[in-house]
Amino acid sequence: MNMEMVKTLIIIIMSSVLVDNYVLSRFLGICPFLGVSKKVNQSVGMGVSVIFVMLVATAVTWPIQAYILNPLKMGYMQTIVFILVIAALVQFIEIFLKKFIPALHKSLGVYLPLITTNCAVLGVTINNITDYGVEDSNAFLFSMVSSLGCGLGFLFAMVLFSGMRSRIEESDVPESFKGLPVTLVAASFISMAFFGFAGIVENLLA
Amino acid sequence: MKKYIKSIISLTVICAVIAALLAVTNSKTAPIIDKNQKAAANKALLEVLPDGGDFTAVDLAKYTLPESVQEAYTASNGGCVVKLTAKGYGPDMIIMCGVDANGVVTGAVCLSSNETLGVEKTYGETTKGATVGSIDDLATVSGATMTTGAYKGAVKDALNTAIILGGGSADIRTEEEILADNLKAVLPIGEGKFTEVFISEKLENVSAIYKSDNDAGYVYVTKVGEEEIFVGVDANGVVVSEVADDVKANIEANAKIMLKSSLKEVDISKYADMPKHIDKAYKTTNGNYVIELHTAGYGINGDKYTSSGEYIYIKVALTDKGEIINCVTVKQSETDGVGSICADKDFSAQYIGKDENTYKEIDTVAGVTLTTKGYQSGIGKAIEAVKIMEGVA
Amino acid sequence: MSKQNNMSILLKGLLRENPVFVLILGTCPTLATTTSVDGALGMGLATMAVLICSNIVISLLRKFIPDTVRIPCYIVVIAGFVTVVQMLIQAFIPDLYETLGVYLALITVNCIILGRAEMFAGKNSVGKSALDGIGMGIGFTIALLAMSTVREVVGAGSFAGNEIPFLVENGLTIGILIKAPGGLMVYGLLIAVVNKITKGKLIKKKEFSCEGCPSASSCHGGCSAEKEDK
Numbered sequence: 070m071n072m073e074m075v076k077t078l079i080i081i082i083m084s085s086v087l088v089d090n091y092v093l094s095r096f097l098g099i100c101p102f103l104g105v106s107k108k109v110n111q112s113v114g115m116g117v118s119v120i121f122v123m124l125v126a127t128a129v130t131w132p133i134q135a136y137i138l139n140p141l142k143m144g145y146m147q148t149i150v151f152i153l154v155i156a157a158l159v160q161f162i163e164i165f166l167k168k169f170i171p172a173l174h175k176s177l178g179v180y181l182p183l184i185t186t187n188c189a190v191l192g193v194t195i196n197n198i199t200d201y202g203v204e205d206s207n208a209f210l211f212s213m214v215s216s217l218g219c220g221l222g223f224l225f226a227m228v229l230f231s232g233m234r235s236r237i238e239e240s241d242v243p244e245s246f247k248g249l250p251v252t253l254v255a256a257s258f259i260s261m262a263f264f265g266f267a268g269i270v271e272n273l274l275a
Numbered sequence: 276m277k278k279y280i281k282s283i284i285s286l287t288v289i290c291a292v293i294a295a296l297l298a299v300t301n302s303k304t305a306p307i308i309d310k311n312q313k314a315a316a317n318k319a320l321l322e323v324l325p326d327g328g329d330f331t332a333v334d335l336a337k338y339t340l341p342e343s344v345q346e347a348y349t350a351s352n353g354g355c356v357v358k359l360t361a362k363g364y365g366p367d368m369i370i371m372c373g374v375d376a377n378g379v380v381t382g383a384v385c386l387s388s389n390e391t392l393g394v395e396k397t398y399g400e401t402t403k404g405a406t407v408g409s410i411d412d413l414a415t416v417s418g419a420t421m422t423t424g425a426y427k428g429a430v431k432d433a434l435n436t437a438i439i440l441g442g443g444s445a446d447i448r449t450e451e452e453i454l455a456d457n458l459k460a461v462l463p464i465g466e467g468k469f470t471e472v473f474i475s476e477k478l479e480n481v482s483a484i485y486k487s488d489n490d491a492g493y494v495y496v497t498k499v500g501e502e503e504i505f506v507g508v509d510a511n512g513v514v515v516s517e518v519a520d521d522v523k524a525n526i527e528a529n530a531k532i533m534l535k536s537s538l539k540e541v542d543i544s545k546y547a548d549m550p551k552h553i554d555k556a557y558k559t560t561n562g563n564y565v566i567e568l569h570t571a572g573y574g575i576n577g578d579k580y581t582s583s584g585e586y587i588y589i590k591v592a593l594t595d596k597g598e599i600i601n602c603v604t605v606k607q608s609e610t611d612g613v614g615s616i617c618a619d620k621d622f623s624a625q626y627i628g629k630d631e632n633t634y635k636e637i638d639t640v641a642g643v644t645l646t647t648k649g650y651q652s653g654i655g656k657a658i659e660a661v662k663i664m665e666g667v668a
Numbered sequence: 669m670s671k672q673n674n675m676s677i678l679l680k681g682l683l684r685e686n687p688v689f690v691l692i693l694g695t696c697p698t699l700a701t702t703t704s705v706d707g708a709l710g711m712g713l714a715t716m717a718v719l720i721c722s723n724i725v726i727s728l729l730r731k732f733i734p735d736t737v738r739i740p741c742y743i744v745v746i747a748g749f750v751t752v753v754q755m756l757i758q759a760f761i762p763d764l765y766e767t768l769g770v771y772l773a774l775i776t777v778n779c780i781i782l783g784r785a786e787m788f789a790g791k792n793s794v795g796k797s798a799l800d801g802i803g804m805g806i807g808f809t810i811a812l813l814a815m816s817t818v819r820e821v822v823g824a825g826s827f828a829g830n831e832i833p834f835l836v837e838n839g840l841t842i843g844i845l846i847k848a849p850g851g852l853m854v855y856g857l858l859i860a861v862v863n864k865i866t867k868g869k870l871i872k873k874k875e876f877s878c879e880g881c882p883s884a885s886s887c888h889g890g891c892s893a894e895k896e897d898k
Binding site for chain 2: 733734737740741747752755756759762
């Protein structure tokens, strides 16, 4: 692996964690972000589960697209196949963990069912196909790295936000803003902070 | 068990029905989507070849085309559109150029670039109407010679590509290749490897000298009328290529001067008032001087590091009277596309033939004042250094 | 079945159970596709089409689909309609297809659709399910339009692509509103406005947690864990 390659991979990770953060700039996976991020330990559990599922989902859906759907000229089945694969994967992972790694299942298991309808997972698998294609010899590697980056970005945003949120819960906000509205406004500030990263990544390694 | 089977069957049936529905929809929409995408792709091509009609991509592997060609499309009206790269400053520019059936440029646009001045955004307009015969005469934009020169080169490549696609043959050599071929032709014993020699003596009608890397001889470039001709000279200064007698006599006279010429370093530390930017000075056997110096440009201005923090390094040859024989930029780190014009041969060559009284006549370039002023003051210092060494200061 | 009843099914999606501002569902397209009125309208109508079709089909099949594979069947039906809509848009409105990008495919995981399938269409007659789909779809579209109007007018100084000279010339636009942070901000403020108007009566019982989540019935684990922590 040469320097150029390493550089590309670092840029992919950095930009998917900081600039194009799935939650804060593309709004994928915003439901669990708002729903589960009330406590730090829950956020970590959810985030780790998402990284795990994203990686496995990409590892399975990319070959399906490259070696089954595209040769059969059935690209239009992408959405159906991907979402079914993800749903089945999540079920399978849950059963597997329950049986073989009960400790891990105890800490992550509760978050797994929530992930099936997490648009970030379906989003990342589709985006990888759109962004990196299936022809290029490095496409699979890029897709996996980008999934890792997106998952890390999700975890990062969740953990950051849960810290902020526990303070909001205790503060005195106007009646109409109580609950979700103030949470969204707070999320908007975090998003603004992430917004500033755009220039950094562009120039950091260019 | 029956429950499981029922579950599996119902899920399978639903999947099958939905898949069938999708297949039907796809068969209806796919042709329309194809047409749309083709139209969208055509739209970009039509911009440079407005009457193109339909386009077909060309299989580049089937032809020998200039290296800069990335994609080519033939149009139903007989013209073609070529997408090429051009090396300006910084990353390659991507240029798309349309050529009609008569070999006339119908339009050129720069699709992506990172040039500093931005002339490439408008230069395409001026190439409209150019043909293979006229493209060389098209003016480049002063102060942006490299960018517009590269642009022009790309358009020329596009014109040649059009000829080749039309079944003709065209000279698709790059400038370097043409030079290498010319050198090789007049001095075969040079084995095709040449290095340019810095001309340190006053020569009659010689614009450049190349020395073969194997020391077998030299190639002199001289002008007959408007035409540049290459003359091969062996290691003893005898003309070996076919040229007219008067040219031969002139070149041999010049070669004699050059052969005798050698450089002897002058110890500049013994001259107390030598300008501080002079790095080295040499005296030639014929009494001329070669001075290496550095000067402040935009990269470093006075004591302030404004940009790259690097000086411009210049090598100047002068007569003992301070008249400039030759001048080249050795090294510079000025801003790409702006100050870097000082590396252009055309820019430094302006000073050739100037002296103490006339070197300031060379205009500084608007927008590039710091660099061009700095360059001029460097020339001034070289002249001053000669005066000091000659003891006339 | 009284007429009144049908009317209320249709109308409840508009405000009382507005999927975006009250039930807080489908947040992802709400935030991502409301940078322009055109995109928001397209997304709203596309979602509505999928919602109506999937509601009808799921309601038709509700006696045929076994309970155990209920969710996968719903997902297949929904994803199928999403793909059909996707192909139609790509063929006939290519510009919209470009604007919406991956979010079009992500209608599949829009909680509103799976939520309505699970909570309504799987239990009610075809007619009612269709009405529910129309009502919810209109509610969703109106909400997106409201969001996008605020964002495009204030953020870009235009409405549906038509520039509003007064705002642009006087420099009254706030550019950040059409960027990501602005989406979250406007959404928060609009929910607060709805809260204020309705005096919090609607939202209290649906505060964002498991009750508002359509997957609640299929993820007892996740929700109970959260409740225990409380």
